[in-house]
Amino acid sequence: MTDSPMSPHERAMALQRVNADLLWLILDDNWTRARTVLGNSEIQSELRAQRYDHIGGRSSGDIDYADPTGEAVARTASDEVRAGVIERVWYDELTIVTEFVTFIAETVETITGIERPAPRFGLGTRSHIATCSELVLWMLDGPPPPPELPLGIPHAAPVPLLSTALDGCDHEQQAEVDASIRGAAEHAQALRSGKLYHHTPDGVQVAIPSVHSVLHSARKVLAQKATEPAPKQKAVGCRNHARFGQHADLSADSASWCDQCRNFRRREGVMPTEAIVRHWEIHPTYPPPGLILEAKAKGKRRKAS
Numbered sequence: 001m002t003d004s005p006m007s008p009h010e011r012a013m014a015l016q017r018v019n020a021d022l023l024w025l026i027l028d029d030n031w032t033r034a035r036t037v038l039g040n041s042e043i044q045s046e047l048r049a050q051r052y053d054h055i056g057g058r059s060s061g062d063i064d065y066a067d068p069t070g071e072a073v074a075r076t077a078s079d080e081v082r083a084g085v086i087e088r089v090w091y092d093e094l095t096i097v098t099e100f101v102t103f104i105a106e107t108v109e110t111i112t113g114i115e116r117p118a119p120r121f122g123l124g125t126r127s128h129i130a131t132c133s134e135l136v137l138w139m140l141d142g143p144p145p146p147p148e149l150p151l152g153i154p155h156a157a158p159v160p161l162l163s164t165a166l167d168g169c170d171h172e173q174q175a176e177v178d179a180s181i182r183g184a185a186e187h188a189q190a191l192r193s194g195k196l197y198h199h200t201p202d203g204v205q206v207a208i209p210s211v212h213s214v215l216h217s218a219r220k221v222l223a224q225k226a227t228e229p230a231p232k233q234k235a236v237g238c239r240n241h242a243r244f245g246q247h248a249d250l251s252a253d254s255a256s257w258c259d260q261c262r263n264f265r266r267r268e269g270v271m272p273t274e275a276i277v278r279h280w281e282i283h284p285t286y287p288p289p290g291l292i293l294e295a296k297a298k299g300k301r302r303k304a305s
């Protein structure tokens with residue numbers, strides 16, 4: 001039952017998870033990097049292409065199936081519009097977590113009479129996260145010790161303000177706090193790596209990817225790109241050289257031959273033989289007449305047969 005009273009241990013664990021989920025968002029700049037991914041049209045189109053590949057054989061239970069491009073938000077909308085909707089949902093989600101955590105801290109403050117840390121100035125992501133983090137630590141461990149405490153004097157033991165406060169309040173108030181703790185944990189987890197939703201003005205519910213989901217999908221796309229073989233032309237090189245186990249870069253003017261083979265063929269009407277290719281290995285000069293005659297004779301024989 002989700003609305004049974006939580007134990008002091010469960011409350012502390014849940015709030016620590018909220019803190020961990022929120023701190024993850026700014027660890028390694030995850031939030032910022034995810035926003036960059038949303039704004040990267042190359043990665044976005046790659047992700048869309050992959051999604052179309054999967055239609056018909058979707059794997060359920062895959063964490064990043066939750067619409068990594070936010071495509072359902074607006075199938076015809078530009079990447080910027082999609083990114084905007086996703087970022088707004090993320091920010092709203094973070095605001096909800098901050099509101100829950102603030103409500104719990106206010107309750108603790110009212111009951112204990114101990115002043116809670118002031119919220120961080122600003123509406124940015126980091127301000128929200130810092131505010132929540134400080135409130136959670138204050139509720140679980142009590143106010144931080146004064147910094148001017150001289151060395152050698154033992155710090156006061158942590159004061160678990162939350163459980164102290166909840167010991168002294170009625171069931172209704174406890175239930176309210178528990179619901180807020182659960183709410184904060186649920187939304188923080190969803191924002192980090194769970195399921196998010198957006199409701200369009202016409203009442204359609206669409207899936208929104210979590211921050212982790214966006215980063216995970218982008219990593220997959222980038223890893224895939226990194227292992228893709230280089231374009232064939234570069235790998236193959238001159239087809240005539242390749243016949244003799246040699247490599248020569250393709251001519252800028254030919255899809256099949258290198259400059260040497262291409263020029264030779266234009267001038268003599270036949271492809272350079274193995275002897276000529278071997279000659280070029282040692283001398284970058286035009287092949288001697290003997291080799292040219294031999295090549296032409298071979299060409300004739302081939303035509304005759």
Ligand SMILES: [Zn+2]
Nearest residue numbers: 238241258261
């Ligand atoms: Zn060649």
